[in-house]
Amino acid sequence: MSLTQKKAPSGKRQRLIDTATELFAKEGYHAVGVDRIIMESGVAKMTLYNHFASKSDLVLAVLKQREESAAESLRAYVNRHEQALARIRAVFLWHEAWFREATFCGCMFINAASEFPDHGDAIHRASAVQKQHVTTLLGELLADLFEPPVAARLAAQLLILVDGATVTAQISGNSDSAMMAWDMARQLIALQQSAAVTAQAASF
Structure with missing residues (x-):
């Protein structure tokens, strides 16, 4: 099973979300119409609109499920380490x-924010919230090493590295981009640790 997916309850609503997730991920949001989702899910159009008032509502449901499953997987992965x-x-x-x-x-x-660039759009906002949640997780992890203001700043920087690695992997197919990003992240952390030691020494 994919790291970004978990086994979800069965049912027609779930079938629609799962089908839409696969199609949106592969082909994009605007390129995939409601009729395509209905055809591939085997669910009637009336059933779709009984669950989702619009395609936008379906996109939001897809993003909500994606965020929840990916966040759960990521936190479990992190918690393997002490x-x-x-x-x-x-x-x-x-x-x-x-x-x-x-x-x-x-x-x-990232793809959703690109296809729905209006910052006031609910889909764009959902994408921004997901990025903030990842930043928050990074900040929590960095808080074990740094004071809150430093941890928050580093978390924002690390998110840029993570998202840059993701786009690079998508475009180039280079999965090593994640560890290249980690090399840069480790340098940022080491520089900040060194700065903290220097500042502490200067205070005496």
Whole structure:
């Protein structure tokens, strides 16, 4: 099973979400119409609209499920480790494993934000929220090493590295981009640790 997916309950609504997820991931949101989703899911059009008032509502349901399953998988992966730096590195290792999956088609949230560029659009906002949640996780992990303001700043920087690695893997097919990003992240962390030691020494 994919790192970004978990076994979901059966039912027609779930079948629609799962079918839409696969199609949106492979072909994009605008390129896949409702009729295609209905045909491939084997669910009647009336049933779809009984569950989702619009295609946008279906996209939001897809993104919600994707975020929940990916976040659960990522946190479980991180929690295999105890040492602070190893837990941060695990975020990049999780991405490397995801990039190597045959079904990897890039980040559905980055793709959604690109296809729905209006920052006020609900789909764009859902994508932004997912990125904030990943930043929050990184901040929590970095808080074991740094004071909150430093951890927050580094978390934002590490998210840029993670998303850059994701786009690189999507475009080039290079799954090693995750560990290349980790090399840069480790340097940022080491520089900040060195700065903290220097600042502490100067205070005496």
